[in-house]
Amino acid sequence: xxxxxxxYYYCALHGLYWMSYGCVVSFTAVFLLDHGFSDGSIGSLIxxxxxxxVLLQPIVAGAADKGKRFxxxxxxxxxxxxxxxxxVLLGVFSPPTVVIAPLYSLLILLQLSMQPLLSALGxxxxxxxxxxxxxxxxxIGSLFFSILTFxxxxxxVIFTTRCLPLISCSLNFLILLLMRKLPEMGIRQSQDFPTGxxxxxxxxxxxxxxxxxxxxxxxxxxxxxxxxxxHILNRIGKGNAELGQLMAYIALxxxxxxxxxxxxxxxxxxxxxxxxxxxxxxxxxxxxxxxSNLALLYIAxxxxxxxxxxFTAAIVYYVSSALGKSDQVKGQALITIGIxxxxxxxxxxxxxxxxxxxxxFMLWLFLILSVVGMVFFLFGAKNTSNGSxxxxx
Numbered sequence: 001x002x003x004x005x006x007x008y009y010y011c012a013l014h015g016l017y018w019m020s021y022g023c024v025v026s027f028t029a030v031f032l033l034d035h036g037f038s039d040g041s042i043g044s045l046i047x048x049x050x051x052x053x054v055l056l057q058p059i060v061a062g063a064a065d066k067g068k069r070f071x072x073x074x075x076x077x078x079x080x081x082x083x084x085x086x087x088v089l090l091g092v093f094s095p096p097t098v099v100i101a102p103l104y105s106l107l108i109l110l111q112l113s114m115q116p117l118l119s120a121l122g123x124x125x126x127x128x129x130x131x132x133x134x135x136x137x138x139x140i141g142s143l144f145f146s147i148l149t150f151x152x153x154x155x156x157v158i159f160t161t162r163c164l165p166l167i168s169c170s171l172n173f174l175i176l177l178l179m180r181k182l183p184e185m186g187i188r189q190s191q192d193f194p195t196g197x198x199x200x201x202x203x204x205x206x207x208x209x210x211x212x213x214x215x216x217x218x219x220x221x222x223x224x225x226x227x228x229x230x231h232i233l234n235r236i237g238k239g240n241a242e243l244g245q246l247m248a249y250i251a252l253x254x255x256x257x258x259x260x261x262x263x264x265x266x267x268x269x270x271x272x273x274x275x276x277x278x279x280x281x282x283x284x285x286x287x288x289x290x291x292s293n294l295a296l297l298y299i300a301x302x303x304x305x306x307x308x309x310x311f312t313a314a315i316v317y318y319v320s321s322a323l324g325k326s327d328q329v330k331g332q333a334l335i336t337i338g339i340x341x342x343x344x345x346x347x348x349x350x351x352x353x354x355x356x357x358x359x360x361f362m363l364w365l366f367l368i369l370s371v372v373g374m375v376f377f378l379f380g381a382k383n384t385s386n387g388s389x390x391x392x393x
Contacts, residue, residue, distance in 0.1 A: 043351015139258030146251030153244025210380030217373025219342025
């Protein structure tokens with residue numbers, strides 16, 4: 001298969017995955033609120049499924065790094081197939097609440113566990129001399145996400161929230177068709193020796209461990225804002241339609257930043273860029289906390305373009321520079337685990353705060369945690385002298 005064709009396939013894979021993510025994860029609160037769940041129970045469900053993904057991801061990553069029985073491609077496809085059952089049950093039938101809870105929890109678990117494999121697949125392409133720009137691929141994912149989420153809020157009003165799992169199921173089918181056409185891509189043999197399990201990577205790389213902790217703190221705030229954006233909008237008198245439009249706007253802003261990320265890293269280095277994004281994660285959180293109307297909220301979330309957007313591309317290149325090749329998938333998994341731990345805390349604590357207090361209290365608390373995360377970022381992200389080499393592809 002030609003190299004440019006592989007690049008097109010990988011970019012399309014990002015587009016399909018992030019659209020599916022939008023249906024399943026970004027609209028979790030909308031779907032579950034419509035099915036009678038309380039804020040506290042929604043937070044608990046997201047937290048439990050995210051926590052389970054923290055346990056699953058090292059297992060998946062370890063199997064992928066060994067590359068003997070389970071390759072990155074095969075594991076990605078297996079997780080995609082496993083989503084089909086809960087998607088069909090939630091979309092076609094009307095199961096009781098006691099059944100919806102474990103089904104949706106499983107859905108989030110599988111969706112989150114696919115992320116490090118998607119990143120690892122891109123790194124494999126780069127290490128096999130495929131001139132892939134990961135920032136462009138991730139930007140296309142955000143572009144497709146923005147297009148779909150722009151209409152999702154309105155679609156849930158017209159067709160009810162049951163359309164969400166059905167759309168996601170269709171997207172997963174397309175992902176499987178695309179994955180079948182991709183060849184197996186192993187990582188080139190290197191002088192690195194296996195370092196053991198995922199936790200061993202943290203012990204041997206203390207600054208990387210600090211970065212993971214910082215990511216967990218910052219994403220506690222970031223994830224809670226995403227998961228409970230519908231409540232932030234309700235506070236200013238808006239609803240589902242505005243949610244879809246706002247999510248689309250945020251994702252669209254990410255596209256140019258992700259595409260330009262490679263050029264930024266050539267000048268700045270991955271570590272410097274990560275420290276820069278941490279500062280603007282905090283500024284964005286402060287803006288959202290203070291926003292009293294829709295216009296101010298749009299201004300606040302615009303900082304997504306210089307916080308989350310460059311972070312998502314830079315962190316992939318950072319891992320490929322800061323860790324040995326034998327730890328590549330485990331490193332990507334650790335980043336996703338840090339994000340997921342933040343999602344657990346943001347979902348669980350945020351849900352109960354919303355149930356017993358209010359949105360304002362939640363936002364101020366998580367803003368403080370975001371500041372703590374920024375400090376860990378500043379000390380944990382080191383300069384990577386070979387970062388530009390990875391990003392020049």
